[in-house]
Amino acid sequence: MRSATIKYGAFLRSTDGRADVSSGEIIFGVASQLLADAQLFLPDFSVLPEYVDPRPLFFCPDPEYRGPAKYVVTEAFCSKAELRQLAEIACELIDMRPTDFPPEVFAKHALRNAKQEFANLLHYLDRARMLEPFLEQAHAIKPHHVREAGHLN
Numbered sequence: 001m002r003s004a005t006i007k008y009g010a011f012l013r014s015t016d017g018r019a020d021v022s023s024g025e026i027i028f029g030v031a032s033q034l035l036a037d038a039q040l041f042l043p044d045f046s047v048l049p050e051y052v053d054p055r056p057l058f059f060c061p062d063p064e065y066r067g068p069a070k071y072v073v074t075e076a077f078c079s080k081a082e083l084r085q086l087a088e089i090a091c092e093l094i095d096m097r098p099t100d101f102p103p104e105v106f107a108k109h110a111l112r113n114a115k116q117e118f119a120n121l122l123h124y125l126d127r128a129r130m131l132e133p134f135l136e137q138a139h140a141i142k143p144h145h146v147r148e149a150g151h152l153n
Helices: 002-012 023-037 063-076 080-093 103-112 114-127 131-141
Strands: none
Touching: 023 114, 063 114, 063 131, 080 103, 080 114, 080 131, 103 114, 114 131
């Protein structure tokens, strides 16, 4: 895993936190290579204090949640300014910013194909464990369209 991390770390990150690749390349290309390079290990939870619950470490992204989120956000945010605002929120939440998420780029592409661009954005945020905070901030902007995170219209 260490060799994969070193190998892809330079490939993915630039000095300002932007990735040099798209979200799809990160999710499907690099992630699958990292998994292929990873060694299988079994953690020893007996070393954890009794008050530490290791189960949250194994919570996975929720792909069933992305579809409804995509439709709610797509309907609520339509203008170029609103699309830029959503991309700004997303970029604040993630450390590695793919080339398709800078606000101007995202807004331009989302005006042409909103469902696909939102699908990419929400998939990436979900994998980064940032979908819920993203939806909470979207709710703050458009409370009548986007309910509290976890409860969609």
